[in-house]
Amino acid sequence: MDFAFDARTEEMRAKLLAFMDEHVHPAEPVAEEQRAALASPWDTPAVVEELKAEARRQGLWNLFLPGTEYGAGLTNLQYAPLAEITGRSPHLAPTATNCAAPDTGNMEVLAQFGDEAQKKQWLEPLLAGEIRSAFAMTEPEVASSDATNITTLIERDGDEYVITGRKWYISGAMNPDCRIFIVMGKTDPEGADIRRQQSMVLVPRDTPGVTVERAMRVFGYEDHSHGGHAEVVFDRVRVPVTNLIGEEGGGFAIAQARLGPGRIHHCMRLIGMAERAIELMCRRAVSRTAFGKPLARQGVVQNWIADARVTVEQLRLLVLKTAWLMDTVGNRGAHTEIQAIKIATPRAVVDILDRAIQLHGAGGVSQDFPLAELYAAARTLMLADGPDEVHQRSLARRELKKYL
Known part of the structure; x- marks a missing residue:
């Protein structure tokens, strides 16, 4: 490497x-x-x-x-x-x-x-930055950490699908430029293979029966810049069967293919957030004095900064290794590393941001510095794209399998 x-x-x-x-x-x-x-x-x-x-x-x-x-x-x-x-x-x-x-x-x-029609209608304007989109999988009534739990129904009725369900924390849905939802639901709820029950369909936002009910806050923030996170109701929403992505029963596999790159992208950005936190810590430490000497000369502050630097260097190497494996052996071959960075990175960056907030005192939780908002974003990523515990469970099983 x-x-x-x-x-x-x-x-x-x-x-x-x-x-x-x-x-x-x-x-x-x-x-x-x-x-x-x-x-x-x-x-x-x-x-x-x-x-x-x-x-x-x-x-x-x-x-x-x-x-x-x-x-x-x-x-x-x-x-x-x-x-x-x-x-x-x-x-x-x-x-x-x-x-x-x-x-x-x-x-x-x-x-x-x-398919080509879907790419023409939705992918091209997304690539051009002309519209925004949302991905509707998580539901309030079930433990969505297990995607097989979802209850939204996608029922075939002639040449249409009828979609009924409630989703929440649907990122981007509050943005007025959001034009399309990718909705995951069950087309075969009684199917023997629980990972073949789900499908994904494209649902234009202006389709009758789609109601964006409210914005969901994250630690009190509404996350305007990303188009918010919304609770969305699909009340017998009808779309053509041509809006199916891939094949019926392929939704779970598509979700896994989608979330792999998403997880590494989040971890890459988290390292940038940690770097900004370290920079802010250092600037604060050399500009403030407490108990007769600059914060930069206080031992506990020096320890925080040193530990943060060590942690970031470790995380970066693991993320780079994961990226290299995804390029060379594919996402499946990098599965262990993708899960490892998803567990390690948000957890470590939250700790770094917590120390940076502490170093800034009252300013750390204020709107005058970006730290509180960065903290909320980083802490959320311990849940988004699968909570830590799900990845730990899977990773442990893979390790134990070698000995069973």
Whole structure:
């Protein structure tokens, strides 16, 4: 394994770092000011569209898709350090570069499993950043950590599917530019194979029977920049059978294919969040004095900063190894490592952010620093894309299988 950045990666890193310094970070307070003046908190601030236009102009667009047909043609190993950079401003940079969840996963699903008509109608405008999308799997009435529990029904009625169910924490659904839902439900609820009961269908947001009931908060935040997280009701919603993605019974497998890259993307960005936390810790430590000496000379603060640096370096190597394996042996071959980073990264970054908040005192929990919002985002990722305990269970079984 050689993790030295190749020439393409170095070139893209330099461009992206300059883009962050010259455009993204200065736009952070501007976006907040503009959002406060919008008619709806879910509308997109003008500066975000300006960032998107500049990113496209510079070729910093759709970096996450590995193929050249739809994306920038980067490997996972090449994209990893770029995603880390965007993680330093997770509420602006991924959107500015059209690399924000849940659109990334939805574009991957359409690129891999969609037919030509579906790609033309939905993938192309998503790739162009003209619309947003949502992925509707999680439900409030069941333990959605086990995706076979979902109760939403997708019933065939002639040339249509009829969809009935309730979903929540559907990311992106509050955004007025969200035009399409990918909905996971059961087409064969009594099927013998519980992993073949589910299917995925495309449901345009304006379809009769689709009701976005409310925005769901995350630690008190509504996450405007990502289009929020909504509770959505599907009340006998009818769509053509041509809106089926792949085949009936293929929903569970598609979900697993979607979540693998999504998990590593989250971990890449989390490392960027940790790097920003370390930077803020260091700046705070050298600028504040307590009990007669700078915080930077307090032993406990030095320990926090040293431990954070060690942790980030360890995480980065594990994520890079995972990216390399995904490129060389595929997502299935990297299954253990994908689960390992999904367990380790959010947990460790939450701890780093917690120390950074502590170092900032009251300022750490305020709106004057990004730490509280970063903490909420990182802590949520201990649940999103499968809670830690599910990955631990699976990983332990794989390890124990060698001895049973």
